Amino acid sequence: MTPVDTPTRAPLTDAQPLPTGRPMGHSRCELSRVIWPGDENMFGSGKGKLILELADEVGWAAAVRHSDGHAVTASVNDMTFFTPFWAGDIVTAVAHVESTGRTSMEVGVQVSARRWQGRDELEVIAEAHLVFVAVDADGAPRPVRPVHPETDAEYAKHRAAAIRREHRRALSAALAEVALPAQR
Known part of the structure; x- marks a missing residue:
């Protein structure tokens, strides 16, 4: 069990069973913004933090749509920038x-x-994978329904997500084996 799947509060024993899963396309969300001259870094291209923020916001909206309630960001698994973006671009x-x-x-x-x-x-400029945890009104983790891919592209994304999950688990276990002693 990974840290994002471990309840931090009360166990989920009283939870109602969830309905069947939803198609991957049900959670689709889109968010755009204009890059302004004040959004430039010292090299003249757009600041990467704007894309990180945009990815977190639209990722949260997709998680909320899928889970029918609030969710919190647990981790940013990866963020890859392919090409710069500039003032005047609409991302x-x-x-x-x-x-x-x-x-x-x-x-x-x-x-x-x-x-x-x-x-x-x-033009695709970046991609990211984030992990969100569905939470109830008290902030306790709550169960989510499964997601079902429908197209070949969605099946590939679903399989890639499973590989990333296993990689996170293996990395966590390997790091636990070499943990440094606590600082005094």
């Missing part, structure tokens, strides 16, 4: 829940830019 992040655990949801986010120079096509 759009699209998120889907790609896999679920008992209380956790892994959300994939793809970020694209529509360039201000007049080109109409979208």
